[in-house]
Amino acid sequence: MxxxxxxxxxxxxxxxxxxxxxxxxxxxxxxGCYVVLRGMAFLGDALAHAILPxxxxxxxxxxxxxxxxxIMSIVVAVGIGYLSQRGRVREDTAIxxxxxxxxxLGVLLISSAQSxxxxxxxxxxxxxxxxxxxxxxxxxxxxxxxxxxxxxxYKEFLIFAFDPTFAATLxxxxxxxxxxxxxxxxVTVVVSLQMVGVGLAAAMLVTPAAAASLLTRRxxxxxxxxxxxxVLSSMIGLYVSYYARVSTGASIVLSCTVLFVLxxxxxxxxxxxxxxxxxRRAR
Amino acid sequence: MTAKIWNxxxxxxHRWEIKTSVQSVSSVVSLLVAAGxxxxxxxxxxxxxxxxxxxxxxSVGYNGKPALWDVTLDIASGLRLAVLGPxxxxxxxxxxxxxxxxxLRSGHILIHGxxxxxxxVQVAYVPQREDIDLRFPxxxxxxxxMGRYGRIGWFRRSGRADRLAVExxxxxLDILHLADKPIGELSSGQMQRAFLARALAQEADILLLDEPxxxxxxxxxxxxxxxxxxxxTRGITVLLATHDLDKALSHFDDLLLVNGTVVACxxxxxxxxxxxxxxVFGSQITLMPSGDRIMAATDGHHP
Numbered sequence: 001m002x003x004x005x006x007x008x009x010x011x012x013x014x015x016x017x018x019x020x021x022x023x024x025x026x027x028x029x030x031x032g033c034y035v036v037l038r039g040m041a042f043l044g045d046a047l048a049h050a051i052l053p054x055x056x057x058x059x060x061x062x063x064x065x066x067x068x069x070x071i072m073s074i075v076v077a078v079g080i081g082y083l084s085q086r087g088r089v090r091e092d093t094a095i096x097x098x099x100x101x102x103x104x105l106g107v108l109l110i111s112s113a114q115s116x117x118x119x120x121x122x123x124x125x126x127x128x129x130x131x132x133x134x135x136x137x138x139x140x141x142x143x144x145x146x147x148x149x150x151x152x153x154y155k156e157f158l159i160f161a162f163d164p165t166f167a168a169t170l171x172x173x174x175x176x177x178x179x180x181x182x183x184x185x186x187v188t189v190v191v192s193l194q195m196v197g198v199g200l201a202a203a204m205l206v207t208p209a210a211a212a213s214l215l216t217r218r219x220x221x222x223x224x225x226x227x228x229x230x231v232l233s234s235m236i237g238l239y240v241s242y243y244a245r246v247s248t249g250a251s252i253v254l255s256c257t258v259l260f261v262l263x264x265x266x267x268x269x270x271x272x273x274x275x276x277x278x279x280r281r282a283r
Numbered sequence: 284m285t286a287k288i289w290n291x292x293x294x295x296x297h298r299w300e301i302k303t304s305v306q307s308v309s310s311v312v313s314l315l316v317a318a319g320x321x322x323x324x325x326x327x328x329x330x331x332x333x334x335x336x337x338x339x340x341x342s343v344g345y346n347g348k349p350a351l352w353d354v355t356l357d358i359a360s361g362l363r364l365a366v367l368g369p370x371x372x373x374x375x376x377x378x379x380x381x382x383x384x385x386x387l388r389s390g391h392i393l394i395h396g397x398x399x400x401x402x403x404v405q406v407a408y409v410p411q412r413e414d415i416d417l418r419f420p421x422x423x424x425x426x427x428x429m430g431r432y433g434r435i436g437w438f439r440r441s442g443r444a445d446r447l448a449v450e451x452x453x454x455x456l457d458i459l460h461l462a463d464k465p466i467g468e469l470s471s472g473q474m475q476r477a478f479l480a481r482a483l484a485q486e487a488d489i490l491l492l493d494e495p496x497x498x499x500x501x502x503x504x505x506x507x508x509x510x511x512x513x514x515x516t517r518g519i520t521v522l523l524a525t526h527d528l529d530k531a532l533s534h535f536d537d538l539l540l541v542n543g544t545v546v547a548c549x550x551x552x553x554x555x556x557x558x559x560x561x562x563v564f565g566s567q568i569t570l571m572p573s574g575d576r577i578m579a580a581t582d583g584h585h586p
Contacts, residue, residue: 037419152438159429162419166481169382169408170433213420217465222420 008242016131020139021234021252024192025204027143029230030150030223031188032209034181037161037219042092043080043182045202046099048189050076052106052198055123060113066138069193073186076102081179126197126249128238135194142191146184150223157181158219195234196249207256208233211263214270229259335360335489335520336381340390343373343380349388350376352544360395360488361518363511365531368541369567374524375411377541378491381522382408394489407487409478411494411524417467423477424462427452430484452480455513456506472503479510490514492523496530508534528579555579 008014035044054072058065080098084091110120122130131139150157159167160177168174185205192201212226237252244251265272336358343351351373358364366374379385381392383399392398394405407430430452431445453459456476461469469477475495482490495507511534514521522539525531531538538554540547540563547554547563557570560579569580 037416155432155435156437158421158425159432162421162426163413163415163429165384165410165414166429168384169406171383172432213418217420218422218425219420 005239008239013129013131014238014242016133016136017128017248018235018238020131020136021128021195021238021248022231023139023143024195025208025230025232025234025252026227027146027230028188028192028201028204029208029212029226031146031185032205032207032230033212033219033223033226034157034161035185035205036209036213038181040182040185041202041206042095044185044189044205046080046095047073047076047186048193048198048201049099049106050102051190051193052123053102053109054106055193056106056109056113060109066135066190066194069190070142070187072102073190074183077182077186078179081182085175085178122197123193124197124199125247126193126195126200128195128248128252131194139191139194142187146187146191149180149184153177153180154220196253200249200253203253203256204230207253207260211256211260214263214267217269229256229263233259333360334358334393335362335395336522337393337396338381338390339392341380341392342388342390343376343385344388345385350543351380351541352388354390354541354545356539356545356548358520358522360520361515362537363515363521363535364523364537364539365535366522366524366539366541367526367528367531367563368524368546369526369564372542372563373544374541375493378408378410378493378522378524381491382406405487406489406491407482407485408491409475409482409493409495411497413474413478415466419466421466422463423453423458423466423469423480424449426466426477427480427484430481433485448484448486449480452483453477455483455510456480457502470500471498472500475499476503476506479507483510488518489520490522492521494524494526496525496527 009018032044035041051069051073054068054070054075055065056068057063057072058068076098080091080094083089083094083098089097107120110123156167156172156177159170160172160174160181164174167177188205189201192204196204208226208229209222211229212222216222216225233255234252236255237248240246240255241248241251263271268274334357336356338354338356341351341354342349354377366377368374376385380387381394381399383392399406427449428441428445431441431448435441435445450459453462456479458473458476458480461473461477466474466477479492479495482492492507496504499507511521511523523530523535532551537548537550539545540554540559542563542565547556547559557579560568560570571580
């Protein structure tokens, strides 16, 4: 049994994959709590897709993919925030327009490159087994920045997410907090791209946090439980992909989904089973 | 000219009779016309250090339509003012303008002689309906603690004084036993008390309550009255919006009648006149002569 658990990690690339995926799993889950509570799931998904042109341009000019993605994500985040705040179009419409346009632009750019197939696959679905030491350092660095923002601005983000009107009466800079939260989500998405890719990044944000929301009643607890679920599914996903020889990103996301379904059924308060029992008792 | 604090309130008005619960009528009030001094002042350029809220020619609107126009008003410090008017009269707009939540089309507002927003903790506000997600994972204590955030400041954690203030606020509204419950599990009355406790925890010296009696239970109504009396003794200025004449008569010093703009302001004797009430409530009010009195009934609107 111990051999079964340790065997994959005799490879250096698997060790790096383990560190990267658990870090990203925890980070995405914590940031994801705000994504779930503020109803930003579609935004997270859109951000992940809209990053593609940034990655493609960086790839074509031989620049750094991570930096390309980061710049693009912040441009898109601010763009969506601006379009919807002015009330010109509804927020989901603004997201939909930018999201699909950027995705098309990204595919167009990548299709002009020689190694189109493999690169696109890696960007779309991640390549956690190909994490380099440098990638790992970038993940740790930006992860620490995001975590610092979440911890230092816990009160402010809490009140903004719960009751923006009240935040405004306290003279908190509601607009600034809104942009900052979108940027935090954008950076988190960029950090998670290496692991699960553009196609599945939103799942890492939303699913662990949604599962945690079924199990907890306070934001701080929700964040801790979500982080635990994120780490656990990253580890399960790595094992599954190693032994079953299937896509790592997809395995990690599916592990999240399974944990969510378990929380939905067996949740102590709102779980389907608990409700069924309560219903029978009431009768 | 200096506005004075109106301190004898309704103790000077004995000849009021209030009857309630006529079918589909929220309040029936009998009226007498008499004279009286008022602390709420409609003259411009009269604000002083005793003026809590000063509005000068204020107009506010949403998307082109003015919701409130040309409001000029001085509210004395420590006053309990009922803001009366039918639904859509601009009561909530007035409060939002005072809170600095809406841009002014024209005019200006001063809070204790300063533009709103200069000091964060001066004015507390309980909106008519909290637009919150009931599944949000916060306890009642967390919500009340949010009232302290303006005082705690950036990057800092709540201290002992904050926790004590939160406990006291919950105690005053009799929700201490609910402190660790998720906010979404409270009844509507309990929730109203939680948001009022949050406003008290701000320890502001001006409090704006928008229709706090709408859809609440008797314990909550009593709790609100007890808090109002307590605030009065501590010199806190309270503005309370209501469309209910009884409530306005029984617990407030002055009345402000609005319908798009200020129609009348002052103590009950001055403002409860048939022609004024008709201008404010229009077809929503029925006036019936009864001896030397006039009975007034407003339609019961409980959105």
